[in-house]
Amino acid sequence: MFLKILENKPLQKLLFGGRAQELRDFLDEYLCKYFTKKDIWLYEVQPEAPIKLNDVLFYLKEHFSATLGSAPLPLVFQISEDRPQVSSSFFKRAGKIYLQAKVVNPLKKALEKESLFYKIERVDEDIYELILPSTVDPTLIFPFKDTFFFPEEEKCFFCGTYLHKSEDCPGLRVKDPLKEFQQYLKFSFEDIVKNLWETLQDKSKEDFLKGFLCRHFYLFPAFIKIPFFFPAEIENWTNLNRPLDFPVRGGDLYLALEDLILGKLALAEEKFKRLEGETRAELGLLAVNLWKRDFPQALYHLETALAEAKTPFLKSYLLFLKGYIYYYQRDFLSAEENFREALKKDSSCIPAFYFLQLLLYEGEENWQKIFPYFQNPYTIYLAFLEPVFIKHQMELEENLQKTWESYREETVKRLREAEDKFHKLKEFFSEEERKDYEETLKKIRENTYKGGLILIEAAGKGALELSLELNSYIISKIKKFKSELEKITTSLSPLEKFWQAYPYKREDFLFGQKLTKAKEIFKKLESRLKKSEIAKELKFIQKELSTLHSIVEELEIHKEDLQKKWKFREKLYKFLVRYLIAEGILVILFLSSSFLPETVSSLPLFSLSNFFLFSFILFLLTVFSVQIDKK
Incomplete structure (x- = not known):
């Protein structure tokens, strides 16, 4: 059984520079303590080899921790029954251990005897990956940037990876590289990484990789x-x-x-x-x-x-x-x-700014000076996807997440404002309008919490536009309410004057109570319409306005009844005064006839029957005079 080590030279050069030999010597020294060296980077091992290899890798990562940062060791480990040849049909991950199918069972038996975590997964037709504690990826959103430093030794001029030669870059076949990359800006970091990993595992899904290559x-x-x-x-x-x-x-x-x-x-x-x-x-x-x-x-x-x-x-x-x-x-x-x-x-100029920061990083590796400058959506995604930042991927992700959250925080604030206004106004909308607004808010919400930065920015803009639209609706409602209130004012004023002049207030006190209630509601409405946070008052304004309308309508009807009553009583008073005066004069005339000579008093004119006749005539004349009286 043999252990073969392959160097990922581009990654090794990026991380170690001129110290690559130090890594080789250090690793070789420790491997020779446990295994028999047969050739350069080739060792004969026993089935218990992974246990020792796990210890060596832990020690190696600890010793070079400052050099590695978040990056894996720029080495690939292969164990096979004979001199191993790993298929090139899959991505060889740096810092990983690969097994030939024939050695899987012997290694399993040896590992089962030890209390060591391990996992074996199939990665190709006859190749498996042995996962040990020392080979587990760090907790990162994008833990597999090492795949872009393999298999070529020269960087592609166009996409900046080592996946292929420059002239073979799939991005060259893309007719609109800007649009292809802009599609990435609609995805969250997590979704990009998930789809990229699936694409790298399954070449039939390579369309998603084009966006990465066209960044x-x-x-x-x-x-x-x-x-x-x-x-x-x-x-x-x-x-x-x-x-x-x-x-x-x-x-x-x-x-x-x-x-x-x-x-x-x-x-x-x-x-x-x-x-x-x-x-x-x-x-x-x-x-x-x-x-x-x-x-x-x-x-x-x-x-x-x-x-x-x-x-x-x-x-x-x-x-x-x-x-x-x-x-x-x-x-x-x-x-x-x-x-x-x-x-x-x-x-x-986005590319000049980005590559200037990249150049400064490669020269000094001072990420504290570089990462905070990535604030634009384009530079945020370029930095997140940048293989060169593999060493400081953890610090990069922390900085970009803060920037991301600042974008989202502003959008969430606008979204909440729009939602708050909608919930205060939804009772005023028709069923169709309500559904349209709810659908718009749902889309904004999804883009805010699930979309990429471009969608978050669009959601913020959409939320702001919706808030402005709802503000316009609020303003139109206020104008309508004020107009209605002015109409009510023109109705209330005559009612107040009528009640002030009305003489039978005690009898008809209910009218006065309703008028007082109407004036109180009116004052409340005036007060509510002057408030700064008027959106939350609209529901109450509409309710009170409806109540005020009803009271005014009742008062209008009641006023008509009271006017009739008042008019009738005035006429009755006039009738009684006039009739009694006329009747008194008639009585005096008939009584004075008894003091006249007998020849005069005995005339038929002063008979009792004529007295009743004249009284009736006076009654009719009085009624007539009251009816034709303009007052």
Whole structure:
């Protein structure tokens, strides 16, 4: 049984730099204490080997803890019956132990005798992974960044990983790398990691990996279609946040661009060369040479295009590309100079800002100075996905989570305001309106708690717009209530005047009580309408306004009855006064007839029957006079 050790050289170089030999010597010294060395990184072992290996790995990680940080050991351990050859059809994780199928059972028997945690999982057709306490991943959101340092030894120019050669980068086949990466901004960190891991395990799901590979969208040739189609419209990098619709255009220039995006480099180069000297043709030739990694030619066409560049966006883009070429060639001084120049041309140049921070980190590894600067959604995701930060992944995630929470906190605040206003107003909405608002709030809530930063920002904007819409509704309601209150004022004023003049208050005291209640409600309503937090008062205002309407309507009806009563009593009083006066005069006339000569008093005129007749006539005349009286 043999133990073979493979070095992950890119990861080893990143973590140890010139101290890689120290790691090799240290590990070899300890392995030779327990196992028989047969060759370089090859040892003969017994089935009990994992127990000793677990101790060695623990000690190794502890000794180099300052160098490793959150990263695994840049070594892969393989145990097989003979000289092991691990299949390349799966990702070899750094710091992990892989087993040939034939040695699984002997190792299991040996491990079962020990009180040591272990787990064996199948990772390929005849390859298994042995999980020991020393090989368990640290508690991170993104614990497998080491996979992006394998299998190539040279970094891909476009995606910055070691998964493939630069010319084979799958991102080169993506027609819109910016849009592909923007899809990632809709996912939470946890969802991205979950989907990435599934993609790495199952190549049939590799579509999700494209977003990761296209995170440096500005490096891909397809990105130049933005300055192609929008040479003046895109003035700075912040304009990239708006939707971009690319029109279909003909002509050699756009046909060459199409060939470039499709990877037909010879055709694209030939067509661009026919138009050499034109800014966009120079951009095309720059992209062709970057694809071919002919950096001298790329820099030549870059300088030509830069001399003709008009907008801050294009100037900063070209200066960034120039800096990145030097960065890739490890000329860090020239790279830094160009990144800073790009930021002078356009302070919103995301790639120049990001790579300047990355460059400073690689030089000093002072994450405290770098990580707090990642505040923009693009730089937050770029940093989270950045393999170079593997050593300080834990500190990175803590910083980014704080920034993430600050985004969410502001959105949650706006969401709560919108929800609060909705709950205070929902009784005023129709069933259909209520459902629409509830659906809008549900979507905002989901984006806030489950979505990525772009969705959280959109949710915050949506919550704010909803709050403003509900505020408008509140204002319209207040105007309506005030209008109704003014109408009630015009009704209450005559009722008050009527009651002040009404002479039978004691008999009809109920009218006065209702009028007093109406005035009290009116004063309450005036007071409620002046409050600053009026949204929570609307329900009570509507209820009291409805009550006030009912009372005023009752008073109006009651007033009519009282007016009739008052009028009747006035007429009755007039009738009695007039009739009694007339009747008194009639009585006096008839009584005075007895003092007249007999010849006069005996006349039929002063008979009793005529007295009753005249009384009746006076009755009728009095009634008539009262009826025709205008008062």
